[in-house]
Amino acid sequence: MRDLVCMERIEKRFPGVHALKGVGFDLRAGEVHALMGENGAGKSTLMKILSGVYQPDSGRILVEGREVVLPSPKAAQDRGIGIIHQELALMKDLTVAQNIFIGREPRLSFGRIDEARQNREAAELFASLNIDIDPRRPVEGLSIARQQMVEIAKALSARSKVLIMDEPTAALTDSEIAELFTMIGKLKSEGVGIVYISHKMDEIRRISDRVTVMRDGEYVGTVEAADTPIARIIEMMVGRKLGDETVDVPDLRDAETALEVVGLTRGREIRDVGFSLKKGEILGFAGLMGAGRTEVARAIFGADPREGGEIFVHGRKVDVRSPADAVKAGIGYLSEDRKHFGLALGMDVSDNIALASLSSYANRVGQLDEGAMRRTARDFIARLGIRTPSDRQEVRLLSGGNQQKVVIAKWLLRDCDILIFDEPTRGIDIGAKSEIYRLLADLAAEGKAIIVISSELPEILRVSHRIAVMCEGRLTGVLPGGAGTTQEQIMQLATDRSGLGQATRQEEPA
Amino acid sequence: MNTSPQNSKASAPPASVPAPVPAPARLAGGAQQKLLAFASLIVLLVGFSLASPNFFQVSNIMAILQATSVNGVLAVAATAVILTGGIDLSIGTLMTFCAVIAGVALTWAGLPLPLGVLAAIGAGALAGLASGTFVARMKIPPFIATLGMMLVLKGLSLIITGARPIYFNDTPGYTDISQGSLIGMVLPGLPVPNGVLVLFLVAGGMAFVLSRTVLGRYTYALGSNEEAVRLSGVNTNAWKMAVYALAGAICGIAGILISSRLNSAQPALGLGYELDAIAAVVIGGTSLSGGRGTVLGTLIGALIMSVLTNGLRILSVAPEWQTVVTGAIIILAVYADQLRRQRG
Structure with a gap:
């Protein structure tokens, strides 16, 4: 089998995080290739690079043997690479057909959209996939599973040869999952290469041909799904016995x-x-x-x-x-999503540590004792080993581990x-x-x-x-x-x- | 060399690349934008001075400052609200409403001057508190809540006055609040109008609140990440309402200033002032999404707007063109900010 996609030595950094460290990945036509790893391993980042959402800092991407640059999702789509995001990206007030053909609407004269043809082609697409959805209805009100079907139809209508699915079953019921897997089987037989990101071991065994494991932004290895015990895959994921x-x-x-x-x-x-x-x-x-x-x-x-x-x-x-x-x-709570629920990213370390205790640094008119705040911050920086150039550094520039320590310091200070x-x-x-x-x-x-x-x-x-x-x-x-x-x-x-x-x-x- | 995982057995990870590059040390974002705004102001001042000998005269500079005072005070109020990630469209008509309240208290009820001033500021704070309640407790988007308040207040001003101005002829010294010069009495060579003095006092007070107090720190934190602040156990609703109320009180001060300058409360006035104020805030580098910005930036932004208006007038440019130029400046200022952020 030839390689549909080959990614080589992909590097990507975000402020404070080295997200991908020289990662390689390849995909053959007609296979389901599972991409696994713990949260934060870099799976989604790698796939966002393949679908043109992010740009790699270095490394090569080959599609059907030819090196390509994918500066935008549109460019990736033009190369036949479609992605179905974890967060579905449909416009709920538009109809199903309008969603499928967004950006590629069939035209009549004077820039009018050929709605009839759009609906007809969407209906044909659904028929070929054995799905029963009315192309003329709005997306709003469709179940998550159905919305996913629309996303898949959208990717296929753009003649995708590569389909990336990011945790597609997270919100599906068992029967919906079975329906999805039937569809994946059909796509496979038509030669579509599928990248399948999931945490669910049983699913991986059911549908994937090969499994690639990533850990902490690094490539760990690729194994055949059929003859690798689950324990071995888990071991590769966690990186320790x-x-x-x-x-x-x-x-x-x-x-x-x-x-x-x-x-x-x-x-x-x-x-x-x-x-x-x-x-x-x-x-x-x-x-x-x-x-x-x-x-x-x-x-x-x-x-x-x-x-x-x-x-x-x-x-x-x-x-x-x-x-x-x-x-x-x-009672203090440290959220799983530090960036959204734990930190004021644009503010400095000192302010974030004091965020839950500000009034204890204020005098009667509400004036803050900045010196005391900074002394406390420096104490915590030393005590918890927070690696930061100073207490005045904006927390968005710290690494994940150090951001977490800032949140911990905030609650310790609140006692x-x-x-x-x-x-x-x-x-x-x-x-x-x-x-x-x-x-x-x-x-x-x-x-x-x-x-x-x-x-x-x-x-x-x-x-x-x-x-x-x-x-x-x-x-x-x-x-x-x-x-x-x-x-x-x-x-x-x-x-x-x-x-x-x-x-x-x-x-x-x- | 091919490092892609072609083999079916687990292979060693490709060699990883050397140590991370440290994040480059750079100026805090707000400071850069402020610098840019300040440089623009200097360029404008120098340019107009070279173009016309009438521009850089003490009397003209005082005129520019005086013309900045009302918009400047409103812009300071707008800065606080915008820093929380909100917007207040009602500040223009609230200013008028407060002027009307001053007129009611002083001219109709015949109260002494300090009580009239307090009534105006109190009315502003109450109206601000109402806006804050709609936004914080009732979760109405700030744009809509304050759009509603803008119309409500405009209507109330017209209803109370019967759409006729209230004059302050019975209140001696009312015009001195903005036109007189306390500084000029002490230093005759420096006839800074009181209106300008008020602007600097308000701006200084707000700068203190924003940079040195709990309220200020929460103002920035709300704009930076409101949910994180709430999950830190902070009563975010109360603090947000306090910010809107403070902004409202400052609109009350603006109401006193403008009615003092006109020696009357003009109930039909006010609409459009909010947009000028927001423009000054934006030119001064405050982010409309909140969390970033300073009062000093806003002051510079307000000055840029009045220097432009004044300078173009001296150069006999038609007022219509002055509006066009101001609009272009706003777009340029925000575009410069975008460029800087993309690079960062």
């Missing part, structure tokens, strides 16, 4: 309870979740994407409303209705006893990860009560003193931390759909 380092579980039998949550509920997202957390304890929250872990954290923190449930801090019931209430009760870390190492280089783990352990040793939400099982096992597992909005079990617990045990609870409607189980710490 599982259980390399283990956690020391402290004896917390006599420790005081810092946080207790009872009957937390909101619709289908959070179903009767209850747990407790001790001073000095790190409670890991494991589960698949969409299990409701972030929703639980945000509800406890008051960032989103809750329908039922009570929250006790140090035995006292607190009424948390907003993040301001939570912070007053001593919160209970800290909720949502995916604390997402998008952080591997070296900085172990620093964050050490920091978590140190904070717990100082008596902070800590919740760590993570989608990476090795990370959960590496840091947690106890492990709470969620599935579809329910807490399906609590496991002890330490070497005795395996990934399989966690995965079993994370896919445990049996208990729907049952009360949540709760185990005491070992």
Whole structure:
């Protein structure tokens, strides 16, 4: 088989992040090539380069053996490369056919659009794909799965030979996934090369021919999907044998309870979740994407409303209705999305550290003691080892790991006893990860009560003193931390759909 | 050399490339744009001075400053709101509304001067608080909320006055608020009108608030990333309302200034002032998406606008062309900002 696409030694840097480090990738006609890696491994960046969204700093791209430059999505499309983004990019007020032919509308005289032909061709396209969608209806109101079909039809109508799918099944039901896979099979048989980005191991086994793994912006390797065990792929992704380092579980039998949550509920997202957390304890929250872990954290923190449930801090019931209430009760939340929810990127390190504590630096007329703020910032820079030229550096210029430390400093300064870390190492280089783990352990040793939400099982096992597992909005079990617990045990609870409607189980710490 | 993953077995990752290049040290974005605006102002001053001997005269400079005072004060108010990532289209008609309130208090009710001034500023703060409530609590987009306020206030001014001006003939010294010169009384050689003094006091006060106080820091933080501020446990709604209220109070000061200059509250006036103020803010380098900008920049922006108007008039350029030039300057200023940001 010939190479449809060949990418060689691709380099890409963003401010503070070396996103791609000399990465190679190739795609053959008629194959499904899965691209895997943890969050922040660089998969999406690589594919955005292939689809003309980003420009590589260096490296070559060959399409059907000829070197090409792809300065824009349009240029990539002209070369037959289509991408279906994770966030669907349809205009909801236009019709299905108008969306498919956007930018390439068939014309009549005087620049009028030939709507009839557009609708006819869209209908033909859907017929060839065995999909039943009316081209004349607006996109608004279509299910996510249907919108995806429209996106695929759009890419095909542009005569795409390469189709990039970025986590296409994230929002689909099982039957919709089956429908999608049938379509992928059909495209394959027509010689279309498909790049398939996904986190779901079972899907990869079902549809892909080859698997390429990336880690921390580097190319790790390419293997045949059929004869490679899943454990091997996971190992390539995480880059370490599982259980390399283990956690020391402290004896917390006599420790005081810092946080207790009872009957937390909101619709289908959070179903009767209850747990407790001790001073000095790190409670890991494991589960698949969409299990409701972030929703639980945000509800406890008051960032989103809750329908039922009570929250006790140090035995006292607190009424948390907003993040301001939570912070007053001593609860801090570090979002999985630092850039959008954690940092004021255009402001400097000192301001960001003080963001939750500004009023304590103000005198009666509200004037800030800038000197004290900067001294505090410099203390934290030294204490947490934040690598920055100065406390006046804008945080957008720091690396992911150092940005995370700035957010941690913000909550330490606010003196919160209970800290909720949502995916604390997402998008952080591997070296900085172990620093964050050490920091978590140190904070717990100082008596902070800590919740760590993570989608990476090795990370959960590496840091947690106890492990709470969620599935579809329910807490399906609590496991002890330490070497005795395996990934399989966690995965079993994370896919445990049996208990729907049952009360949540709760185990005491070992 | 071919490093692409052709083989089916796992292969070693391609050699990675040397150490990251450190981010280049450069001027903070706002400072650069301010420098550009300041340089433009100097160029304009020098250019007009060379073109006409009448331009660089003390009397003319004072006229330029006086002409800047009302727009400048409004622009300072607009700066605070724009820094939060919002916009206030009601500042022009709010200024008029406050002038009308001053007229009601002083001429109709016969209250003493300080109370009239306070009434105007208080009315401004209340109207600003209303706008802030619509934006922060009711989540109406600032453009729409303040567009509504703009029309409401314009209508109220006309209703209260019966569409007739209120004169301040019964309030001795009212015109001195903007036309007199406290500085000139102390330093006869420097007859700086009080209106200009007020502008500098307001600008200085706002610069202090923005750079040195909690309110100011949250103003920038809201414009930079409002959700991050909320998730830091800050009551973002309250702070945002405070910013709109402060801006409203400053519109009250502008209302006093303009009615003092005209010795009357003119209820039909006001529409269009908001756009001049926003133009000054933009020329001064403040980002319309919030989080970036300074009062000093706005002051320079306002001065550029009045120097242009004054200079072109001295060169006998038709007023229609002055508008064209101002418009072109706005587009150029924002384009320069875009270029700089793309390079950064």
